[in-house]
Amino acid sequence: MELQLALDLVNIPQAKQLVKEVEPYVDIVEIGTPVVINEGLRAVKEIKEAFPNLRVLADLKIMDAAGYEVMKASEAGADIITVLGASEDMTIKGAVEEARKQGKQILVDMISVKNLEQRAQEIDALGVDYICVHTGYDLQAVGKNSFEDLLTIKRVVKQAKTAIAGGIKLSTLPEVIKASPDLVIVGGGITGQEDKQAAAAEMQKLIKQGS
Numbered sequence: 001m002e003l004q005l006a007l008d009l010v011n012i013p014q015a016k017q018l019v020k021e022v023e024p025y026v027d028i029v030e031i032g033t034p035v036v037i038n039e040g041l042r043a044v045k046e047i048k049e050a051f052p053n054l055r056v057l058a059d060l061k062i063m064d065a066a067g068y069e070v071m072k073a074s075e076a077g078a079d080i081i082t083v084l085g086a087s088e089d090m091t092i093k094g095a096v097e098e099a100r101k102q103g104k105q106i107l108v109d110m111i112s113v114k115n116l117e118q119r120a121q122e123i124d125a126l127g128v129d130y131i132c133v134h135t136g137y138d139l140q141a142v143g144k145n146s147f148e149d150l151l152t153i154k155r156v157v158k159q160a161k162t163a164i165a166g167g168i169k170l171s172t173l174p175e176v177i178k179a180s181p182d183l184v185i186v187g188g189g190i191t192g193q194e195d196k197q198a199a200a201a202e203m204q205k206l207i208k209q210g211s
């Protein structure tokens with residue numbers, strides 16, 4: 001089980017400072033969608049250059065023209081690029097094909113997918129690297145989480161690694177760990193804490209114990 005730090009509400013200097021604080025405790029750094037919108041793929045490039053030992057995920061949430069976008073994110077230094085599970089199969093296939101050419105990985109974000117069980121099986125057959133259940137900020141605001149969805153994909157996904165994102169905190173991490181996802185993605189649960197290093201360290205400790 002690995003830990004991914006999601007950076008969503010920061011600029012590039014703030015992102016660098018944050019990663020510096022928690023670097024020993026995380027496996028992957030996510031350059032979140034809002035950061036890419038604000039700063040462009042330059043954010044991916046700068047973080048990868050500053051922290052070459054960490055894997056960097058570009059959360060592009062690709063919905064179309066995946067080959068081109070995966071190529072651009074790869075050129076910027078991303079190791080993993082996200083594509084939406086709600087997109088067409090040919091989009092996801094295009095993403096996987098380009099990622100293979102570039103030696104990169106694809107994480108499919110299942111945010112807003114209604115027929116999760118069936119869609120996860122279809123996407124698993126397309127050869128993606130990760131399938132991630134995700135409760136976005138808007139549904140988190142009305143008290144939703146993805147814990148049940150994680151159990152669903154754990155049951156049906158056979159090839160891809162499984163991941164979970166959306167509002168995970170230290171208090172809810174044990175429940176997540178029990179379901180044994182391959183990847184736990186945490187944003188505010190670390191970045192919103194006074195002592196970010198302590199939060200990340202504690203999370204890594206729980207994850208290692210549960211692995």
Ligand SMILES: O=C(CO)[C@H](O)[C@H](O)COP(=O)(O)O
Binds near residue numbers: 008030137185189
């Ligand atoms: O992709 C995202 C929002 O669309 C976030 O990066 C993801 O939800 C993790 O952040 P948090 O733990 O704060 O919910």
